[in-house]
Amino acid sequence: MKYTLLSIALLCATACLAQVSLEACQRQAQHNFPLIKRRALYAQSTALTIANLKKGWLPQVQATAQATMQNRVAELPSELNGMLTAMGRDLRGLAKEQYRVGVDVNQMLWDGGRIGAQRQVALLQQQANEAQTDVSLYQVRQRVNDLYFGILLIDERLQLNTDLQTLLLSNENKLAALQKQGVALQxxxxxxxxERLTAMQTTSELQHARQALCQMLALFCNVDRIDSIEKPTSTDNQETAEDVRPELKVIDLQLRLVASQQRALHSSLLPTLSIFGQAYYGYPGFDMFKDMNSRSPSFNAIAGVRLAWSIGNLYTHRNNMQRLKVSLAEIENARELFLFNNRLETIKQQAAIESKRQILNSDNEIVVLRQNVRRAAEAKLANGIIDTNSLLQEITRENNAKINRSTHEVEMLQGIYNLKYVKGEPTIPKQATP
Structure with a gap:
């Protein structure tokens, strides 16, 4: 009850949260993505499979009924039959029409490890399926990143657009004052x-685009709304994909699964030991001499120990083992291919980050220079040296320089988090296996 109330409180707090971080969005998106429900389904399916396997240790009962017509039956030698006839005894022999209704019971004592091996295969199959689900959930992280940095980029554009409108309004007021003095035209x-109205239109477009992205991100996170987001920090990570990427966990579990299937194949070659019992009512019974003289059915029973060794699995054992060895080679090849592609992507992301970092160094200087030029243009306009078009050009260039700087900064941050995604930094806590 306490944990339920705590979960409800956290959910309500998240639903009303005004500002969220990227890591919080990633956690919420993973916890609420519909695919996570497959974990419970995998666990349920495995539990049913194991329950069925355990029933292999229960007594196996089989009811039987048969009726036969035989061309030959057991009978006494003619000499012995003649002697008995001379003594006044006439044995007719067994009837050729025979019938029985019975029950066979078999209790396994040792199965060669078959049930245990199949149970291990079922458990590893569940773990492999869950790990594959984790891979799909991990990919949700990239989708959240795209939405999050899309919102962040729009926020930067909105702020710059607001600054642009303020600057345009200031110059508009100055020109209006000059126009009243007769030194500027209407x-x-x-x-x-x-130009200011155009900037206001751009603000409206950006706000609608931001609203759509926020709604999609809120849907991923299963919250009512997301009003604002925190700007991530540019932290480096030293972990490698070999340590934490869920795809590699899938590969490891697939290797263990194939090894378990190999053990199951070996166990299928071993004999089984069981005790059995048979009981039937019919004709003939175990007392054949009595049944030679009488056609009456009787009750009969037998019990014992049985050692069974089927050689049928030997016919396909070698091919099955070769098939599993091929599967092992394919899985190892998948690991090599993943690591190769991952290293390529790591190099690509690192180069992109370094490129944006160097560009940002010059962006700051460009913005300062554009501000100086724009201020000089404002002074020139006030003195009648240049016209309004020249001032607008400088304002536009300054604004574009600021847009480039903010865009490069957001792209660098996104590149850093893309690199974390490629390298597999575990910003999202791992789920416990149900």
Missing amino acids: SDVDQLRA
Whole structure:
């Protein structure tokens, strides 16, 4: 009850959270993605399989009924039959029409390890399926990253657009004052106003795009809304894909599964030991001399120990083992291919991050220079040296420089988190196996 209340409280707190981090979004998205329900289904299926395997140790009962017509039956030698006839005894021999209704009971004592091996195969199959689910859940992380950094980029654009409108309004007011003094034209004021209205339209477009991205991210996280997000920090990670990528866990479990299947194949070659009992009512019974003289059915029973060794599995054992060896080679090849592609992607992401980092160093200087040029243009316009078009060009260039800087910064952050995704940094806690 305590854990239920705690979960409800956390859910409500998350639903009303105004600002969220990237890691929190990744956790929420993984915990609420519909695919995670497969874990419980895999566990349920495995439990049923193991329960069925355990029933192999229960007594196996078989009811039988048969009726036969035989061309020959057991009978006494003619000399002995003649002697008995001379003594007044006439044995007719067994009837050719025979019938019985019975029950066979077999209790396994040792199965050569078959049930235990099959149980291990079922458990490893469940773990491999769950690990494959983890791979799909891990891919959700990249989708969340794309949405999150898309929102972050729009936030940067919105802030810059707000600054642009403020700057345009300031210059518009200055020109309006000059126009009243007769040193500026109304068309100059209108031109700045038109640019400001265009910037307002851009703000509206960005807000609608942001709203759509926030709704999609909220759907992933299973929350009512996401109002704002935190800007991630550019931290480096030293872990490698060989340690934490879920794809490699799948490969390891697949290798263990094939090894378990090999053990199951070996166990199928071993004999089985069991005790058995048979009972039937019919004709003839075990007392054949009595049944030669009488056609009456009787009750008969037998019990004992049986050692059975089937050689039928030997016919396909070698091919089955070769098939499993091929599977092992394919899985190892999949590991090599994954690591190769992962290293390529790591190099690509590292190069992209370094490129953005170097570009950012010059972006800051470009923005400062563009600001200086724009301020000089404002002074020139006030003194009548340049026209409004020249000022708007400098304002646009400064704004573009700021947009480039913010875009490069967000792209660098996204590249860092893409690299974390490639290398498999475990920002999301691992799920316990149900």
